[in-house]
Amino acid sequence: MRQRFQWRGGNRVELMVDGEAFFPAMLAAIEQAHSSLQLEFYLVISGKIMDRFIRALTDACRRGVQVRLIIDGFGGRHLSRADRQRLETAGVRLVVYNPLQLNKLTRNFARDHRKLMLVDERLAFIGGTGLADEYWLSERAGCPWHEVMCAVEGPVVADLARLYNRLWFRCTGQQLPPPSAQPERGRALMRVTTVQGLYQQDIKVAFLNHVNAASERVWLATAYFMPSFSIRSALRRAARRGVDVRMLVAGPYTDQFWVYHASKRYYRRLLNAGVRIFEYQPRFLHAKVGLVDEWVSLGSCNLDHWNLRWNLEANVEVVELDLTRQVEQLMLADLEQCAEITAAEWSKRPWHRKLKELVWALISQLVLKIK
Template sequence: MRKRFQWREGNKIDLMVDGEAFFPVMLEEMRKARHSLLLEFYLVASGHITTRFLEEMIAAVERGVMVRMIIDGFGALKFTQADRKKLQQAGVQIVVYNPLHATKLTRNFARDHRKLLIVDQQVAFIGGTGLTDVYWLAEAKGSPWHELMARVEGPAATDLISIYNALWKRCTHQDLPPAPYAVTPAGDAAIRVTTVQGMYQQEIKASFLHRVNRSQERVWMMTAYFLPSFSVRSALRRAARRGVDVRLIIAGPYTDQPWVFHASKRYYRSLLKAGVKIYEYQPRFLHAKAAVVDNWSSLGSCNLDHWNLRWNLEANVEVQDATFVNQVGQVLRDDMHHCHQVTYDEWMLRPWHRKLREYVWAWLAKLALKIR
């Protein structure tokens, strides 16, 4: 398996669960910035939490910090022109990745789904959040969204800077100026950055398969949108059949994409029959993307679904550190207590109208994924 980035030792990584935990830490780190702030977020919508970020970005520019922001042409549709103008007038440079246009046809599907904040090219935040109140103050039933973020400090941050810089250069034909100081070791965690670049490069998927195929004790995975490829489904079934504890935590009835919730059911029967345990998260929308395989963990923006892997830019961090892996495992274990576990017997007795709805959505999803 060809690796774009190698494992880097000497990192410190902290896990943060939900917006009330990670947003204050991200904002506090932004206040400390003295050289640069690099932001890259798929989902950006004007509102309370985004205003807080805007205030810190503008304050950073005023004290001489370079501030750059990459937003997605579709994911940032609710980021108002007034807020964009406010940032640009203050001196923040904003790049819009792949703006929507009718003449682009299916190229409009290509999206930047990554979620990154890099402070002074030393400390990085990565995970699944966006800059929107659905992670913070949402009043809808089942909200705010359940999410994970990680704070990374150490040599692995340089690879996250590298993927940010590559996209910035691709969009602007300019390199970012380097930090005036080198990244130094900060802890004991081994971390590797993995990416997806649409159909051209799918290292996150390849690495996950590599781990699952060699798993011995457990494969635990949580994802917001469960439309996995045949190779992922096959690997999970094989692992369960050889006695590995395979558990999937999937978004339940609260979701921003109900059709995915129904279409994903087409995969349940074969997985349950092989011994895979399936849990549907009940309290709110499960938007987090994380996996634990034995003593290895992966966390980031990628759902490992067909759509992510076909069209998106994604970024994850893989971690080999007992403390962090155990923390992620404990989050998954705790979340299982808030899930409905789907059993094989229950699944086979579901009513005909549910089967029909699942069949229709699965057929439409399959049709959509054939679009070139």
């Protein structure tokens, strides 16, 4: 069943930038939970961060809180058996979405890429983080990953709970009670948007509609810059009609080096159309944020070919002046730490870089043809 959500007024939304901001807030919210905790994360890796969450969730179970955790079968493969046992022994209902199996063949590509935490169905955290040290406590080069989350209260939280409950039913066959309507908490107008593989692509449709109607700016930050043809075309058209179009993409630090090289095949036409491209330098840019005029979209979706074809994704759209200004300031600060790629510079890159980009682009095209 297709599941589309309506715009909801009266919400409060708080932007949190990087793990040192959002992880303490998430852990504090878990400590204050009274009735239920519902978590859904793609990347879950045993380590310092996960240990803190396991201890907080264990304490919540001791208080009588109902704790449910959905992890992805691929993204959660580095959650150790010992940590899984700790969670289950404490009373956490742990569910693995689409466990990897050889006989599934290409169905193994279908992944739950959403990042969502609900506290008593009144407070939600949504964005792009995983439960992994890379987002805060890792000292590896390119870390901690640059990421954003937001805390949300108000009527839109019930829609996020419905989204979670539907996946829980799909995975377990257990029907959870419908969420209660939430009172108004602020002034933000918000809507939940999703991707469910090729079946439903509301995040992409919403972004395209706003880009096609943009009058002032289209700023997009994304970790993996492999946008679909329709998005590339919309970006070029917007730039040609005088809209300020800027792409903030991952620079030399990335966890998918092949995407970093394959994505370069799109630069030339975008640059020639007037799109400005900035590669983030200090560490891995993992955030997924769209700012079109005064409209903001953020969440788990990178708007790349792979996300849109295979994944479950969840974003929130927000129209609220304070958040718009915060996102604007965040992106302006990030731009100062980027290297801008110009059309003149791009045309002069050496032949061996062009060859590497061509090889990885061809490989990516072959991968995308997998049925």
